[in-house]
Amino acid sequence: MELISDFENLRMEMLENSREIIRLLKQRIKLAQKIGEIKKMNGGEIHDYNREREIIKLISGDRFTQSVLNILFEFSIHYESNSQLNLPGYVYKNINGNNYMEFNGETKNLLGMLKFILNPGSVVFSENKEYKNLISGPGIHIINHKIEDPDVYVDVNGNYGGDIIINGRQMLISKNFLENRENIYRVIIR
Ligand SMILES: O=C(O)C(=O)C[C@]1(C(=O)O)C=C[C@@H](O)C=C1
Structure with a gap:
């Protein structure tokens, strides 16, 4: 007792x-x-x-x-730094009327870039072990429980629903994500 x-x-x-x-x-x-x-x-x-x-x-x-x-x-x-993304090598792209920042490179490098794009202290859930390994690093808190109220979805393999989309050698980051970046701390990679 x-x-x-x-x-x-x-x-x-x-x-x-x-x-x-x-x-x-x-x-x-x-x-x-x-x-x-x-x-x-x-x-x-x-x-x-x-x-x-x-x-x-x-x-x-x-x-x-x-x-x-x-x-x-x-x-x-x-x-x-006023939450400005300060990463080299992007272009702006308009797809179906939506604006994105586009990065190109190996899928694993694009996933690795996410740790610089997300706020420090972000909590990340993914069912895919490989994605978790690629994004894990100081300031990123990987959890094993599904996040009920995610602030953002990262869609790997070209599923065009989330605010961050990785499709092969291309990564698109939506204007919506960039504008709300300061309040984005709960992330699902699917
Ligand atoms: O004192 C400053 O110039 C700050 O910007 C503050 C601070 C800090 O966190 O203490 C942050 C960044 C600088 O590299 C040095 C110090």
Whole structure:
């Protein structure tokens, strides 16, 4: 009995801890966006390696802290960049009256590109193990349970229903996805 209540207490503490981290992270992203606006007005680069070194030095030198800070920097860079997709090699295409960004390449490379296109922290479900392996990487949370309320479908093998369509060597990303990208975190690859 003692053990169970310890377990529940630890989980409650974990929940409080998570709440606090989320609150601070949201605050940090808002600050980063304000810094980003100023940089944009002054024509400065979003990524500032010297500032990152300075922060690491001021906070701590241990490797764990450095790796967490690197994740935080990635978060700010993502949100400071105004969610603009900054990937080379695309063209705009109109298909049946819908606008898409088109990328070309090997299917596996196109699937691999998704980790740069989706927001960090996106949750991804696919029944296909190969797709999961190709997209998995830092910031992408692969789950084994079907997502009930997906924000976006990635259709592989040319099924033209989703907002992201991969058909052989072609990947189409709809205007709808690009316009709503900031709120897209739940992804099904089918
Ligand atoms: O201080 C800045 O210039 C920021 O943009 C903020 C921040 C950060 O997350 O702390 C993000 C990106 C830069 O590479 C350096 C630092």
